[in-house]
Amino acid sequence: MPGERYPTPEAAEAAFYEAFEKRDIEAMMSVWADDGIVCVHPMGPRIDGRREVAQSWADIFEGGVALRFEPTDVGSTHSDAIAVHCVHEDISFGPGFRQRTRVIATNVYRRTEDGWRMIVHHASPVDDSEGEDEDDDGGGRQFLH
Amino acid sequence: MPGERYPTPEAAEAAFYEAFEKRDIEAMMSVWADDGIVCVHPMGPRIDGRREVAQSWADIFEGGVALRFEPTDVGSTHSDAIAVHCVHEDISFGPGFRQRTRVIATNVYRRTEDGWRMIVHHASPVDDSEGEDEDDDGGGRQFLH
Numbered sequence: 171m172p173g174e175r176y177p178t179p180e181a182a183e184a185a186f187y188e189a190f191e192k193r194d195i196e197a198m199m200s201v202w203a204d205d206g207i208v209c210v211h212p213m214g215p216r217i218d219g220r221r222e223v224a225q226s227w228a229d230i231f232e233g234g235v236a237l238r239f240e241p242t243d244v245g246s247t248h249s250d251a252i253a254v255h256c257v258h259e260d261i262s263f264g265p266g267f268r269q270r271t272r273v274i275a276t277n278v279y280r281r282t283e284d285g286w287r288m289i290v291h292h293a294s295p296v297d298d299s300e301g302e303d304e305d306d307d308g309g310g311r312q313f314l315h
Numbered sequence: 316m317p318g319e320r321y322p323t324p325e326a327a328e329a330a331f332y333e334a335f336e337k338r339d340i341e342a343m344m345s346v347w348a349d350d351g352i353v354c355v356h357p358m359g360p361r362i363d364g365r366r367e368v369a370q371s372w373a374d375i376f377e378g379g380v381a382l383r384f385e386p387t388d389v390g391s392t393h394s395d396a397i398a399v400h401c402v403h404e405d406i407s408f409g410p411g412f413r414q415r416t417r418v419i420a421t422n423v424y425r426r427t428e429d430g431w432r433m434i435v436h437h438a439s440p441v442d443d444s445e446g447e448d449e450d451d452d453g454g455g456r457q458f459l460h
Contacts, residue, residue, distance in 0.1 A: 251394035294439035
């Protein structure tokens with residue numbers, strides 16, 4: 171669908187979040203590049219490869235939770251061929267979309283013959299608890315890094 | 316320290332993990348670019364700006380936990396000006412470095428007048444529990460995304 175591809179990284183990013191909200195697997199995968207792609211869902215493993223990434227989105231969309239995304243605080247760095255966006259995904263869900271959470275995402279786009287397409291989506295949750303983490307017996311990860 | 320700057324993204328990445336293991340804040344910050352930088356520690360918020368990023372590393376290094384890093388499965392995409400590495404950080408720690416954990420990192424480097432320097436480090440934990448997450452009452456984040 172060359173006509174639907176994206177003239178800028180921003181257009182690709184808008185299409186990504188629109189496909190996510192619509193739970194539209196075809197639209198989602200038209201945002202992603204054909205190869206060399208990596209996807210990390212919050213708390214999830216690294217997923218490499220187009221087939222595996224598509225399956226992960228199909229699984230999420232099948233879960234059937236309706237989400238609204240408001241990407242905020244977008245920080246970006248562009249070159250001629252690669253664009254990197256760091257985004258706060260402010261997500262609304264649940265009855266009346268009144269519940270809110272925040273996910274941090276790094277989205278990377280590459281300029282291809284078909285326009286700009288996503289090559290990396292790395293999303294991670296934010297631990298809202300502000301407590302000191304003094305656990306040094308190896309149980310926690312937060313203190314490590 | 317122009318003489319210590321990095322001719323390739325790979326050299327910058329090696330210096331990053333070496334500084335991390337040595338808990339050397341000066342070496343760490345010589346890897347990072349002067350501006351436009353973003354750092355996300357596992358479960359942490361997005362940290363923007365050189366002073367704030369430096370403080371976050373100083374806090375981590377003060378924690379005093381000795382770590383050994385083995386970056387594996389490096390997937391990378393380069394352009395003339397930006398390089399993106401997706402890395403499994405296999406981390407050893409504790410007595411005799413016998414405890415192990417894995418963190419997923421997306422590391423982005425930019426070519427500057429001083430060579431390649433880090434502009435993004437986004438690290439996230441992997442939830443090893445393989446259980447089904449059927450919680451749909453809004454309590455968890457995993458089901459969202």
